[in-house]
Amino acid sequence: MAISKRxxxxxxxxxxxxxxxxxxxxxxxxEIVGVGRTEQNxxxxxxxxxxxxxxxxxxxxVRGADLVFLSTPVRSIAAVLERIAxxxxxxxxxxxxxxxxxxxxxxxxxxxxxxxxxVGGHPIAGTERSGVDASLVTLFRGKRCIxxxxxxxxxxxxxxxxxxxxxxxxxxxRMDARKHDRIVAAISHLPHMVAYSLVNAVDGxxxxxxxxxSYSAGGFRDFTRIASSDPAMWxxxxxxxxxxxxxxxxxxxxxxxxxxxxxxxxxxxGLEKFFAESxxxxxxxx
Amino acid sequence: MAISKRxxxxxxxxxxxxxxxxxxxxxxxxEIVGVGRTEQNxxxxxxxxxxxxxxxxxxxxVRGADLVFLSTPVRSIAAVLERIAxxxxxxxxxxxxxxxxxxxxxxxxxxxxxxxxxVGGHPIAGTERSGVDASLVTLFRGKRCIxxxxxxxxxxxxxxxxxxxxxxxxxxxRMDARKHDRIVAAISHLPHMVAYSLVNAVDGxxxxxxxxxSYSAGGFRDFTRIASSDPAMWxxxxxxxxxxxxxxxxxxxxxxxxxxxxxxxxxxxGLEKFFAESxxxxxxxx
Numbered sequence: 001m002a003i004s005k006r007x008x009x010x011x012x013x014x015x016x017x018x019x020x021x022x023x024x025x026x027x028x029x030x031e032i033v034g035v036g037r038t039e040q041n042x043x044x045x046x047x048x049x050x051x052x053x054x055x056x057x058x059x060x061x062v063r064g065a066d067l068v069f070l071s072t073p074v075r076s077i078a079a080v081l082e083r084i085a086x087x088x089x090x091x092x093x094x095x096x097x098x099x100x101x102x103x104x105x106x107x108x109x110x111x112x113x114x115x116x117x118x119v120g121g122h123p124i125a126g127t128e129r130s131g132v133d134a135s136l137v138t139l140f141r142g143k144r145c146i147x148x149x150x151x152x153x154x155x156x157x158x159x160x161x162x163x164x165x166x167x168x169x170x171x172x173x174r175m176d177a178r179k180h181d182r183i184v185a186a187i188s189h190l191p192h193m194v195a196y197s198l199v200n201a202v203d204g205x206x207x208x209x210x211x212x213x214s215y216s217a218g219g220f221r222d223f224t225r226i227a228s229s230d231p232a233m234w235x236x237x238x239x240x241x242x243x244x245x246x247x248x249x250x251x252x253x254x255x256x257x258x259x260x261x262x263x264x265x266x267x268x269x270g271l272e273k274f275f276a277e278s279x280x281x282x283x284x285x286x
Numbered sequence: 287m288a289i290s291k292r293x294x295x296x297x298x299x300x301x302x303x304x305x306x307x308x309x310x311x312x313x314x315x316x317e318i319v320g321v322g323r324t325e326q327n328x329x330x331x332x333x334x335x336x337x338x339x340x341x342x343x344x345x346x347x348v349r350g351a352d353l354v355f356l357s358t359p360v361r362s363i364a365a366v367l368e369r370i371a372x373x374x375x376x377x378x379x380x381x382x383x384x385x386x387x388x389x390x391x392x393x394x395x396x397x398x399x400x401x402x403x404x405v406g407g408h409p410i411a412g413t414e415r416s417g418v419d420a421s422l423v424t425l426f427r428g429k430r431c432i433x434x435x436x437x438x439x440x441x442x443x444x445x446x447x448x449x450x451x452x453x454x455x456x457x458x459x460r461m462d463a464r465k466h467d468r469i470v471a472a473i474s475h476l477p478h479m480v481a482y483s484l485v486n487a488v489d490g491x492x493x494x495x496x497x498x499x500s501y502s503a504g505g506f507r508d509f510t511r512i513a514s515s516d517p518a519m520w521x522x523x524x525x526x527x528x529x530x531x532x533x534x535x536x537x538x539x540x541x542x543x544x545x546x547x548x549x550x551x552x553x554x555x556g557l558e559k560f561f562a563e564s565x566x567x568x569x570x571x572x
Contacts, residue, residue, distance in 0.1 A: 196564040197542040203567040216473045227568040231561035256483040275517035278482040281489040282513040
């Protein structure tokens with residue numbers, strides 16, 4: 001049996017579009033209704049076969065859906081849910097793809113009408129591109145998806161969301177929302193802060209000298225690719241995951257400061273050890 | 287006319303091997319003699335057709351060569367030159383591929399016997415792999431190579447080195463050695479310090495929690511790829527380009543600290559502006 005007879009995808013971009021594509025390919029949904037603000041994007045999504053029809057009114061769009069996927073910017077997930085909550089069908093399961101979980105889950109759970117269910121989720125996948133044209137049926141294949149149930153989470157709703165991400169090709173991991181937020185602060189949010197700062201530093205230095213960026217070879221380009229990510233999205237992530245992010249930024253600053261001391265004191269042995277430890281860790285990533 | 291009748295390549299690894307390959311392909315050298323410590327690597331280089339013959343004794347290896355390319359670790363370039371200087375043929379041109387130039391050029395120039403010529407150079411190319419097996423005929427194609435002549439540099443020797451790198455497919459840029467060192471500190475050395483620190487920070491944090499690195503998706507892997515680079519090489523680079531590197535590390539720390547303040551004070555507008563500036567610079571890199 002399919003997971004959903006009618007699914008509403010609120011926010012038909014890279015993540016929402018890719019999920020719609022793969023669930024359709026897997027025969028897991030009857031009808032897919034796209035919801036968004038920009039009609040042009042929704043028309044494009046219909047043209048691409050990603051969704052069957054669309055509505056620019058979220059309350060209208062979720063009507064009759066048994067599954068709702070919220071794929072809006074992370075800071076607006078709870079606000080969207082607040083708006084649509086009165087229009088959800090009995091038994092409806094709402095889940096999201098937001099990259100910060102604790103504040104989202106804490107805000108969303110109390111908004112759910114009796115007999116409807118919220119499950120927090122975060123597929124660890126993406127590219128620096130965005131929009132439905134960037135969506136891919138393979139985006140989640142072989143990736144991890146973290147779901148963050150709470151004691152209040154309905155068991156069958158959780159099962160459905162787990163099954164949905166497995167159908168998309170992901171390995172599903174259950175985790176406490178707070179722990180999730182610290183992990184993504186470390187492996188995703190901190191690297192973005194570092195990349196954004198690095199590009200700004202080199203560009204700032206450039207003004208003192210001549211065009212330094214024009215000398216950047218493949219290494220710098222690859223290293224700073226994530227600094228091309230959407231500024232508004234990262235503004236929201238930084239604000240929503242503020243405390244875990246600050247903790248990781250300070251943790252990084254400690255290591256960077258230690259390395260600076262090794263350079264300043266010409267500690268050859270210490271430097272080699274610092275680099276070798278890093279290489280060992282990096283090489284251990286499968 | 288070919289550039290060289292007999293060329294000695296001291297250090298037949300990624301850079302030395304790739305230069306030998308492309309100069310042979312272009313018909314720019316008669317005989318190529320490889321010099322190195324590890325006989326196994328030299329035998330492999332002969333098998334691959336990268337060099338014609340080899341010597342483990344640098345003094346023996348450079349005998350009769352009209353062109354010598356020093357491709358040893360950057361910290362040992364001057365020491366190798368000191369050893370081979372008495373054995374250089376009259377008119378011989380010595381050049382190097384070291385990624386730090388001011389201290390190398392300052393140490394090498396005075397070592398050259400009368401009638402022989404030193405020209406500093408640095409091809410901005412490479413991968414995180416090393417060894418002759420990683421060498422490629424195309425490594426320098428479409429890349430930049432910086433040469434750093436001084437008032438003492440012989441005009442014809444400089445012309446020969448420029449021609450050599452053009453034959454390898456590179457765009458050659460002349461630059462003051464000090465300026466070179468600041469540019470590479472910004473676009474290469476600083477990013478490496480940041481990547482090494484980032485991996486160590488995440489790995490250090492990992493010990494407090496569970497295996498965080500196992501959650502790292504493609505973004506973290508790509509971002510930290512350069513932290514797999516050779517620790518001994520980067521120890522030497524950090525020590526040789528110490529002052530420019532410290533300057534850039536402090537410059538970066540200033541920007542990272544500014545970003546931290548924006549996160550801490552929940553400055554949404556400031557954060558978006560910081561990220562948007564970075565994205566604009568990053569997207570401008572061709």
